[in-house]
Each structure stands twice: as C-alpha cells, then as structure tokens.
Amino acid sequence: MNIKTIGVIGAGTMGNGIAQVCAAAGLKVTMQDIGEAQLERGLETVSTSLDRLIKKEKITVDDKQSALANISTTTSLEALAEVDIVIEAATENEALKLSIFEQLDTICKADAILASNTSSISLTRIAGATQRAGQIIGMHFMNPVPMMALVEVIRALQTTNETYQAVHALSEFIGKIPIEAKDSPGFVANRILIPMLNEAAYVYYEGLASAGGIDEIMKLGMSHPMGPLMLADLIGLDTCLSVIKVLHEGFGDSKYRPCPIWQQMVDAGYLGRKSGRGFYVYD
Numbered sequence: 001m002n003i004k005t006i007g008v009i010g011a012g013t014m015g016n017g018i019a020q021v022c023a024a025a026g027l028k029v030t031m032q033d034i035g036e037a038q039l040e041r042g043l044e045t046v047s048t049s050l051d052r053l054i055k056k057e058k059i060t061v062d063d064k065q066s067a068l069a070n071i072s073t074t075t076s077l078e079a080l081a082e083v084d085i086v087i088e089a090a091t092e093n094e095a096l097k098l099s100i101f102e103q104l105d106t107i108c109k110a111d112a113i114l115a116s117n118t119s120s121i122s123l124t125r126i127a128g129a130t131q132r133a134g135q136i137i138g139m140h141f142m143n144p145v146p147m148m149a150l151v152e153v154i155r156a157l158q159t160t161n162e163t164y165q166a167v168h169a170l171s172e173f174i175g176k177i178p179i180e181a182k183d184s185p186g187f188v189a190n191r192i193l194i195p196m197l198n199e200a201a202y203v204y205y206e207g208l209a210s211a212g213g214i215d216e217i218m219k220l221g222m223s224h225p226m227g228p229l230m231l232a233d234l235i236g237l238d239t240c241l242s243v244i245k246v247l248h249e250g251f252g253d254s255k256y257r258p259c260p261i262w263q264q265m266v267d268a269g270y271l272g273r274k275s276g277r278g279f280y281v282y283d
Contacts (some may be wrong), residue, residue, distance in 0.1 A: 101114060
C-alpha cells in the first residue's frame with residue numbers, strides 16, 4: 001500500500017474516530033479543524049477512546065502513546081498539501097463539502113486521493129467540482145468509528161479503478177471491512193437505516209409510544225442492539241435530518257418525507273448526545 005500519510009478534515013465525532021484508527025494502524029495523520037478548541041476536544045476524545053481499549057486489554061499503554069504520537073493537528077488546509085489522501089469528515093452540508101473539495105484540489109499534490117465521509121451526498125457532484133474527478137471517492141465510516149467494522153466505499157461516476165483499489169486496501173490496512181456501493185442518495189446503509197429512523201420519529205411524533213417504549217419494542221421484538229431513537233441521538237438529529245432531506249429531494253418520493261419533529265428539534269438545538277439533549281436527555 002502506497003498510502004502512508006492521511007489528512008482528516010474535522011475533529012468531531014467522525015473525524016477524530018477516523019484519525020484514531022488510522023494512527024493506531026501506524027499511519028501519520030494530520031487532523032484539521034477550524035479552531036484549536038475543536039482540535040483539543042478531538043484529541044481528548046481519541047485519548048479517552050484509547051483508554052477504554054486499554055481497560056478492555058485490546059491495546060497497551062505503549063500502543064496508545066504510539067497512536068497519539070502519529071496525530072498532529074492544524075487549523076490550516078494548506079498543511080495537508082503533501083498527504084497521500086485526505087478524508088473529509090466535515091458537517092453533512094453539500095455547499096460546505098463542495099467548497100472544501102474545491103480548495104483541496106488546488107492545495108493537495110497532484111496524485112493525492114480526496115475522499116469524503118459523507119453519509120448521503122453525491123460523490124459524482126463532489127468530483128465534478130474538482131480537476132481530479134478520477135481521484136474522488138467516498139469512505140463512509142460508521143459511528144463509533146473505532147468500534148464499527150464497515151466502511152462503505154462509494155465510487156463517483158468518474159472514480160478510477162486505481163483510486164478504488166487504493167482506498168479498498170487502505171480500509172483493510174486500518175482494520176475495516178470495505179464494501180463497495182454505487183453513488184446514489186443515501187448509498188446503501190442510510191438508504192435503509194434513515195427511513196426506519198424517520199418512521200420511528202413519526203411514531204413518537206404521533207404519540208403512539210414514548211421514546212423509551214419505541215426503543216424497547218425494537219430491541220426486545222427485533223433484537224436491535226440499540227433502539228432507533230437512541231441511535232438517532234447518537235448519529236445526531238441534524239445529520240439524520242440532512243440525510244432524509246437528501247433522500248426526499250434525490251428520489252422525489254413521498255415515502256422519504258421528513259417527520260416535522262426533526263426540524264423542530266434541530267431548531268431548538270436538541271441534536272442528540274453531542275448537545276446533551278435529543279429524544280433523551282444526557283448528562
């Protein structure tokens with residue numbers, strides 16, 4: 001595998017998780033975000049996550065120190081000029097992602113691969129915003145990244161086989177299982193998952209059961225490890241809303257119509273675990 005250096009854009013939940021698994025695999029990672037406070041929180045999260053793995057005896061203290069030593073931070077996109085691949089994990093907002101990729105296209109070395117962790121936005125559209133469309137690809141990690149094995153690898157219409165093979169190999173190298181998906185709204189995982197979460201939100205919105213009741217029914221009756229509303233809180237209600245909007249607009253099908261409660265809760269700042277309140281209240 002020729003990829004040795006990684007740029008990760010975003011130090012939030014997904015970004016710091018991606019940085020952790022890449023660094024733990026021995027790769028040099030530069031994690032970028034817009035402010036030092038975000039970067040500090042990201043590094044603290046990585047450190048805490050590694051401590052949990054130590055307690056479970058999955059890694060040693062030396063492994064933790066080696067992983068942390070492999071992560072550097074920056075607030076500048078220009079610091080990613082020489083990395084072999086950039087994995088963008090910014091907010092699920094199409095305009096923002098297009099802007100980031102346009103900038104990366106001018107900053108990064110000519111042979112660098114530009115990947116997005118987008119959970120729903122068209123990779124073909126992102127690729128079209130660059131002059132290296134063949135080197136654009138999706139790497140959709142699952143949350144929490146250090147624990148979940150899957151990476152959806154999404155080809156843009158323009159993605160070359162060389163780019164796909166490099167990202168497939170990288171995914172395996174960092175301990176993940178890559179599965180190819182075509183570029184379509186929501187890809188595969190969220191095409192199936194988000195409508196289920198949306199229907200659970202409708203059930204809650206219509207007052208058919210409490211949040212706890214809905215989740216317990218799905219856990220006890222369907223053997224789900226986590227109920228849909230608690231899972232929505234983990235993902236982030238703003239992210240869920242963004243994805244269901246992409247599905248609704250992309251397919252023009254009323255079955256993807258977002259439940260009104262998503263927008264209400266997002267407007268109230270109830271984003272789930274990351275804000276301390278969603279369908280549940282968190283300490």
